[in-house]
Amino acid sequence: MNAAVAMAGIQKAFGGVPVLRGITLEVAPGSILGLVGENGAGKSTLMNILGGNVQPDAGSISVGGQPFSPRTPADARTAGIAFVHQELTLFGNLTIAENLHLTRFPRRWGLPWIDRRASVRQAADLLARVGLSQRADMLVERLTAGERQLVEIARAIGAQARVLILDEPTTSLGAVERGRLLSLLRELQDAGLAIIFISHELSEVLQICDSVVVLRDGQVAGTGSASTFSVQSLVALMVGREVRQLYPPVRAPGNQEPLLEVRRLGEPSVAHEISLTLHRGEMLGVFGLMGAGRSELARMLFGLDRHTSGDVLLEGRPLSGGPAQRIRRGLAFVTEDRRQDGLCLEAPVADNMTLVHLAALTRTPLRLIDRAALRAEVARMSTDVRLTRAAPHLPAGRLSGGNQQKVILAKWLLRPPRVLILDEPTRGIDVGARGEIYELLHRLADTGTGVLVISSELEELTGICDRILVMRQGEIGGEFPRDRFVREDLLRAALPVRVSG
Numbered sequence: 114m115n116a117a118v119a120m121a122g123i124q125k126a127f128g129g130v131p132v133l134r135g136i137t138l139e140v141a142p143g144s145i146l147g148l149v150g151e152n153g154a155g156k157s158t159l160m161n162i163l164g165g166n167v168q169p170d171a172g173s174i175s176v177g178g179q180p181f182s183p184r185t186p187a188d189a190r191t192a193g194i195a196f197v198h199q200e201l202t203l204f205g206n207l208t209i210a211e212n213l214h215l216t217r218f219p220r221r222w223g224l225p226w227i228d229r230r231a232s233v234r235q236a237a238d239l240l241a242r243v244g245l246s247q248r249a250d251m252l253v254e255r256l257t258a259g260e261r262q263l264v265e266i267a268r269a270i271g272a273q274a275r276v277l278i279l280d281e282p283t284t285s286l287g288a289v290e291r292g293r294l295l296s297l298l299r300e301l302q303d304a305g306l307a308i309i310f311i312s313h314e315l316s317e318v319l320q321i322c323d324s325v326v327v328l329r330d331g332q333v334a335g336t337g338s339a340s341t342f343s344v345q346s347l348v349a350l351m352v353g354r355e356v357r358q359l360y361p362p363v364r365a366p367g368n369q370e371p372l373l374e375v376r377r378l379g380e381p382s383v384a385h386e387i388s389l390t391l392h393r394g395e396m397l398g399v400f401g402l403m404g405a406g407r408s409e410l411a412r413m414l415f416g417l418d419r420h421t422s423g424d425v426l427l428e429g430r431p432l433s434g435g436p437a438q439r440i441r442r443g444l445a446f447v448t449e450d451r452r453q454d455g456l457c458l459e460a461p462v463a464d465n466m467t468l469v470h471l472a473a474l475t476r477t478p479l480r481l482i483d484r485a486a487l488r489a490e491v492a493r494m495s496t497d498v499r500l501t502r503a504a505p506h507l508p509a510g511r512l513s514g515g516n517q518q519k520v521i522l523a524k525w526l527l528r529p530p531r532v533l534i535l536d537e538p539t540r541g542i543d544v545g546a547r548g549e550i551y552e553l554l555h556r557l558a559d560t561g562t563g564v565l566v567i568s569s570e571l572e573e574l575t576g577i578c579d580r581i582l583v584m585r586q587g588e589i590g591g592e593f594p595r596d597r598f599v600r601e602d603l604l605r606a607a608l609p610v611r612v613s614g
C-alpha cells in the first residue's frame with residue numbers, strides 16, 4: 114500500500130545554518146507516527162515543509178503515492194493535509210464557529226453566501242467531539258489557552274483530511290482533556306487517517322503512536338515501532354546521552370516567614386474566598402483540573418485581572434495596582450500563553466530578556482545602564498536554561514517553541530524576583546532542559562524567593578514542591594505538605610464537589 118505521506122532527503126537551512134539535514138520518514142494510512150526531539154531539533158520545521166508553510170532546500174515528498182510539493186498552506190489543505198500548529202492561530206475577535214470555518218464556510222444551496230445556522234450547528238458537532246462545552250457563537254478571546262487548543266484541534270478534524278499533523282496538541286490541556294484527545298485520535302486512526310503527533314510527553318507518545326521517529330540536530334537519530342522504545346531509550350536518543358534523574362533532590366524546608374499573603378480573594382464566578390500564604394524560600398505548587406481557576410488566580414495576583422473582594426499582602430504591605438507596579442515590588446509572572454503575553458516576537462532574544470529590568474536599571478541617579486554587565490547576564494542566563502544555540506540577536510519569533518519558553522523563563526530569572534509565579538512553566542520544554550530548569554527554580558528558592566508553580570502535571574509538582582494546594586471550582590480544595598504527597602489524594606481533592614439534592 115502507498116504511504117499516506119513519504120518524505121525523503123529533506124534539507125533546510127535558515128541563514129546558512131542547517132536545521133534539517135536529510136530527513137526521511139513515512140506514515141501509513143491508519144497509523145500514528147510520533148515525532149520527538151529536543152527543542153530546536155527541527156520537528157516543527159519539518160512539518161511546516163509538509164504543510165506548505167516553509168519551502169525545503171532539497172528532498173522530495175509524496176502524498177498517497179503522488180509527488181507533492183506544496184507552495185502554500187492552501188496547497189497542503191487541498192491535498193488533504195490538516196495541521197494543528199504548535200503556536201495557536203485562532204482569531205480572538207471572531208467566534209468559535211467562524212474560526213472553525215474560516216477556510217470553508219457552509220453555503221446554502223451552493224450560493225455565495227454563508228449559511229450561518231449550518232455553520233453554528235456544524236461547529237457545535239465538532240466541539241462535542243473534542244469535548245469542549247462552550248457555545249459555538251462565543252468569541253475566541255474569551256477562551257482559556259486549553260479551550261483554544263481544543264478549538265484548533267476541532268478545526269483540523271473538521272477539515273476531513275487524510276493526513277493530520279498535530280504539533281504539541283496537548284501543551285495546554287489538563288489530564289481529562291488529554292485523555293479524551295488521545296481516544297479521539299484512535300477513532301480517527303481507525304477511520305484510516307494518517308496522523309503525525311509531536312509531543313514532549315514521551316509516555317504519551319509511546320501510549321498513542323504506532324511508530325516513532327527521533328530527531329537530533331536535524332537528523333534522524335532513531336526510528337522504529339513504538340513498542341521497541343521506552344521513555345528512557347527515547348530520551349537517550351534525543352539528547353545523545355543518558356539523562357540522570359529528572360527531579361532535583363528534596364530540599365530542606367525554608368523558614369516559615371510569610372512572604373505573600375492572600376486573604377479571602379473573591380471575584381464572582383472566578384474565585385471564591387481564596388486564602389493562602391506563600392513563605393519566603395518556599396516552592397508552593399497549585400494543582401487543579403482545567404477550569405479550576407488557577408490561571409485566573411495567578412492573573413489576579415499579578416494585577417492583570419481585577420478582584421472585587423479580599424486583599425493581597427507582600428511582606429506585610431498591601432499589593433495594589435497593575436502589573437508594572439507589582440513588578441516594581443518584586444513580582445514576576447510566567448504566563449501559560451507565551452505568544453499572547455510573554456514575548457515581543459520581533460525583538461531580539463537579548464532585548465526580550467532585559468526589557469522588564471530596564472526601568473529598575475535606569476533608576477540610578479545618572480540613568481545609566483551597564484551594557485557590558487547586562488550582556489554578561491544574558492549570556493549566563495542563556496546557558497542556565499540551555500538556550501545555547503540561539504544567538505541573542507535573533508528575533509525571539511524565530512526560535513523554536515520550546516526555546517521561546519526558555520527565553521521567558523530567563524527573562525524573569527535574570528534578576529531574582531521576590532515572588533515568582535509560573536503557569537505551566539515547562540510545557541513544550543524537552544526533558545533535557547526540564548531538569549535544569551527545576552534545579553534553577555530550587556536555587557532561586559534557596560535565595561529566599563517564594564515560587565508559586567501552577568501545573569497540570571502532578572508529577573512535576575510532587576517532584577519539585579515543598580507543599581501543594583489543590584484548586585477546584587474557584588476555591589482551595591485541599592492542602593498537602595510534602596510528607597502527604599499521595600497521587601490519589603491529590604487527584605481526589607481536584608475533582609469537582611458533587612452538589613447533592
Ligand SMILES: Nc1ncnc2c1ncn2[C@@H]1O[C@H](COP(=O)(O)OP(=O)(O)OP(=O)(O)O)[C@@H](O)[C@H]1O
Nearest residue numbers: 127132152153154155156157158512513514515516
Ligand atoms: N524562520 C526561521 N529563521 C531562522 N531560524 C529558524 C526559523 N525557523 C526555525 N528556525 C530554527 O530552526 C531550528 C529548528 O526549529 P524548530 O521550530 O523546527 O524546532 P522544534 O524541533 O519544533 O523545537 P520545539 O520542541 O522547541 O518546538 C531552531 O534552531 C530554530 O531557531
Ligand SMILES: [Mg+2]
Nearest residue numbers: 157199513514
Ligand atoms: Mg516545534
